[in-house]
Amino acid sequence: MTLLQVMPDDAPQTVLLRTTDAPTIAGTLAGHGVELRHWPVRGPVTPQDDSAEVLERYRAQVDELCGREGMKVVDVARLHPSTDPGWAEQAAKARSTFLEEHRHAENEVRFFAHGRGCFYLHLEEKVYATVCEAGDLLSVPAGTRHWFDMGTRPDFVAIRFFEEEDGWVGDFTCDPLARAFPSLDALVAVPPQPAAP
Numbered sequence: 001m002t003l004l005q006v007m008p009d010d011a012p013q014t015v016l017l018r019t020t021d022a023p024t025i026a027g028t029l030a031g032h033g034v035e036l037r038h039w040p041v042r043g044p045v046t047p048q049d050d051s052a053e054v055l056e057r058y059r060a061q062v063d064e065l066c067g068r069e070g071m072k073v074v075d076v077a078r079l080h081p082s083t084d085p086g087w088a089e090q091a092a093k094a095r096s097t098f099l100e101e102h103r104h105a106e107n108e109v110r111f112f113a114h115g116r117g118c119f120y121l122h123l124e125e126k127v128y129a130t131v132c133e134a135g136d137l138l139s140v141p142a143g144t145r146h147w148f149d150m151g152t153r154p155d156f157v158a159i160r161f162f163e164e165e166d167g168w169v170g171d172f173t174c175d176p177l178a179r180a181f182p183s184l185d186a187l188v189a190v191p192p193q194p195a196a197p
């Protein structure tokens with residue numbers, strides 16, 4: 001389930017908002033220029049399905065988005081749990097790549113075709129932890145401070161959209177704050193609180 005948890009950037013244990021309500025999530029993020037939309041999920045993705053086939057399933061939406069937003073490069077980032085020796089080490093290395101706060105020179109546009117991951121968006125003086133799941137299309141404005149957690153057991157397939165070949169390159173802020181915030185595993189382990197009457 002898509003989830004948003006908002007925390008002050010200087011008090012990671014203080015939860016200002018925690019919601020799984022899709023309109024509330026989209027509305028809260030839209031107030032900061034971040035778009036969260038949904039595409040219908042076109043079937044499950046298994047580790048055996050190749051990336052070109054996954055892209056082909058979303059061809060119409062991908063082409064429309066590229067035309068509208070001037071995206072020229074599309075790729076598929078993915079990781080699935082495996083019993084292969086060395087997988088845990090490979091997963092930990094992949095995870096650490098995105099765990100430090102960074103910015104990109106272009107919009108970060110990602111569609112989850114499978115699994116989940118959490119984008120932590122550092123907007124003004126708050127952190128918006130946004131857990132995306134299959135069907136979520138997130139668009140984060142260029143220059144937004146953020147980091148990404150794929151969890152200790154990464155399982156996701158994400159279509160990535162770039163304006164330039166090197167659009168994925170991050171400019172790291174060297175701010176260690178990311179380490180103080182709840183991980184993806186911790187965020188999804190907490191059951192949603194009932195709404196106040």
Ligand SMILES: CSCCC(=O)/C(O)=C/O
Pocket residue numbers: 077098108110117146147148158160168
């Ligand atoms: C879900 S795609 C991998 C994460 C990524 O591309 C990125 O830039 C995270 O900040």
Ligand SMILES: [Fe+2]
Pocket residue numbers: 102103104108146148170
């Ligand atoms: Fe990023």
Ligand code: NI
Pocket residue numbers: 045046047079080081114115155156
């Ligand atoms: Ni998987």
